[in-house]
Amino acid sequence: MKRPVLEIRDLNVDYGLGDDAVHAVRNVNLTLHRGEVLGLAGESGSGKSTLAYGITRLLPPPGVVSGGSVLYHPSGGEPIDIMALTPAELRRFRWAETSIVFQGAMNSLNPVHKVSTQLLDVIKTHEPTMSRSARLARARTLLKMVGISADRMDSYPHQLSGGMRQRVMIGMALALEPQIVIMDEPTTALDVVMQRQILRQLVELRERLGFSVLFITHDLSLLVEFSDRIAIMYGGRIVEEAPAAALYRDPLHPYSDGLLHSFPALRGPRRELTGIAGSPPDLRAMPTGCAFHPRCPKAFDPCAGELPVLGAPPVPDGRTRTVACWLHPTKDTAPLIPAPRK
Structure with missing residues (x-):
């Protein structure tokens, strides 16, 4: 494993x-x-x-x-x-x-700083003893690794396309491996x-x-x-x-x-x-039982009253998967209800 x-x-x-x-x-x-x-x-x-x-x-x-x-x-x-x-x-x-790549690169990158400045800041913060030349070499390697030419080091985020900005974010996320x-x-x-x-x-x-x-x-x-x-x-x-x-x-x-x-x-x-009919539940007023039952085309009696437990279902590949649904009750919940199949 x-x-x-x-x-x-x-x-x-x-x-x-x-x-x-x-x-x-x-x-x-x-x-x-x-x-x-x-x-x-x-x-x-x-x-x-x-x-x-x-x-x-x-x-x-x-x-x-x-x-x-x-x-x-x-x-x-x-x-x-x-x-x-x-x-x-x-x-x-x-x-x-651990690092994170956010949804909007334009909102994650500082618009008034060059790409090089933002890459070097990450490396300098965690590797303060590394020389500036070594940090620059590492930043160039990161850009090359994500498919961006090193001559874009001094570009500002608005001078890059959306795809290039996202690649910069991925490179920044991998800066410290x-x-x-x-x-x-x-x-x-x-x-x-x-x-x-x-x-x-x-x-x-x-x-x-x-x-x-x-x-x-x-x-x-x-x-x-x-x-x-x-x-x-x-x-x-x-x-x-x-x-x-x-x-x-x-x-x-x-x-x-x-x-x-x-x-x-x-x-x-x-x-x-x-598709799926209806809208996601209001977290301030969650439905009782299974949260999906108001939208579920296969809902039946237990769904509205009992919260299903996430567990291994009684299917051939059940050891590699889990599900929280009364259609596929786990071993612990199976005696409670009949289990209609799809």
Whole structure:
């Protein structure tokens, strides 16, 4: 089995405090293994970005991690609880061990500083003894690694195309060769041709450098091509997790099936796009039972009253996947209800 590099255990993230707090992430458990790409998919408002900011402790106020732990497993040594790091330890940890590529590169890069300045700042902060010439050489190598000519070092962000700015962000994220790269919808603002170019380059870099990727997007079609495993998030919870090929071939949760039928297939026969009726739930007033049941075409009696447990389903490949759905009850919940199949 692959060794874990990041373990998220019972993580809860709230916005606000007390009785008025909005529970944006609820009891999330995920494991990212060394060298793999874990995709995280779901509609806007499902809690994907909040989860990313929670595990990196970048939540803006009034966001707060209200429970759980995030364990980082270095290549040597004992696991580190990111939630317990002091501000000084957290500053050393970020970029060196884990980095993040945000959704909008134009909002992440400082518009009044050259690309070279922003790359060199990252390296200088963590490698203060490195000479300026060595830092410049490292910055040129990073740009070359992501397919940008070194003569663009002195360009400002507005002088670069959207794809080039995103490549600069990826290069900056890899500046200190971290073990984990979190990508929060990094290709959303790009056209499909540029999306594929950047993802292809990211795959090559991952194979060369061996880092792990948590890739967050609402576009499940990207994850099917790019990820080793995919976790589906809805209403702040993980509702299904499976190998990418298994999820594409046989999604168990109706929400996963709805996402897969919301984009056209690139190959094979034509299929009807059905989409998902309704809107994501209001986190301030979540439905009882399964949060998806008001929109689910397969909902039946238990769905509205009982919250399904995320666990291994009784299917042939059940050991490699989990699902939280009364259509596929786990071993512990099977005696409670009849289990109609799809």
